[in-house]
Amino acid sequence: MKIDMHAHTSRYSLCSRLSPEDLIKTTREAGLEAVVITEHDKYWPEKELARFREKFDDKVKIFTGQEVSTAAGHVLVFGCANSFKYNIKVEDLADEVRQRGGVSFLSHPYRYADISYFRENRDEAERCYKYFDGIEVLNGNQSCEQNKFALAEYRRMNITGIAGSDAHSAEMAGRFMTEFKCDIENEKELVEALKEGLCRPCENKFVKKGEN
Numbered sequence: 102m103k104i105d106m107h108a109h110t111s112r113y114s115l116c117s118r119l120s121p122e123d124l125i126k127t128t129r130e131a132g133l134e135a136v137v138i139t140e141h142d143k144y145w146p147e148k149e150l151a152r153f154r155e156k157f158d159d160k161v162k163i164f165t166g167q168e169v170s171t172a173a174g175h176v177l178v179f180g181c182a183n184s185f186k187y188n189i190k191v192e193d194l195a196d197e198v199r200q201r202g203g204v205s206f207l208s209h210p211y212r213y214a215d216i217s218y219f220r221e222n223r224d225e226a227e228r229c230y231k232y233f234d235g236i237e238v239l240n241g242n243q244s245c246e247q248n249k250f251a252l253a254e255y256r257r258m259n260i261t262g263i264a265g266s267d268a269h270s271a272e273m274a275g276r277f278m279t280e281f282k283c284d285i286e287n288e289k290e291l292v293e294a295l296k297e298g299l300c301r302p303c304e305n306k307f308v309k310k311g312e313n
Contacts, residue, residue: 107265131275
């Protein structure tokens with residue numbers, strides 16, 4: 102099953118120009134079967150999400166998570182509807198998420214990083230990753246070099262990896278995806294599949310590449 106694990110809409114992410122309706126449309130056009138809406142520090146209200154699913158779930162399955170702002174950067178959280186303290190410490194976030202039965206993945210790990218430093222200090226990456234259930238390997242807002250390095254580190258450390266477009270506009274939606282070895286029907290099954298590592302990060306060859 103092919104899922105875009107990281108997308109923002111203008112409904113709850115002020116930085117996004119992508120309406121929820123256009124996200125579903127472009128996700129479907131990209132050949133994907135599902136999308137996870139991951140607003141900044143916001144989990145879609147259950148009733149609102151249910152109404153949205155009634156309109157579009159026959160076209161694309163719609164799941165929700167959130168991208169949490171921590172003291173060390175952004176972290177994708179799945180399986181936790183609660184809000185978190187802004188700029189929370191990553192270790193505190195990871196502990197809280199696990200206690201609630203969810204999972205956390207470090208977003209775009211090399212987007213703001215000095216790759217040359219991490220090439221010379223491989224143990225630093227392992228130290229950073231230890232708090233999380235995995236990392237977002239491929240991201241639409243990382244450069245090609247950053248994505249390639251993240252892919253190499255994911256393979257070297259044999260950790261669970263996901264991919265997402267990090268879409269803020271229709272042009273970005275569906276560029277990267279996570280391929281699961283099983284069908285996913287709801288957030289609970291999504292979390293279980295992530296915990297078991299039944300997925301791999303992929304570039305969506307179906308989508309025309311823009312500047313990265």
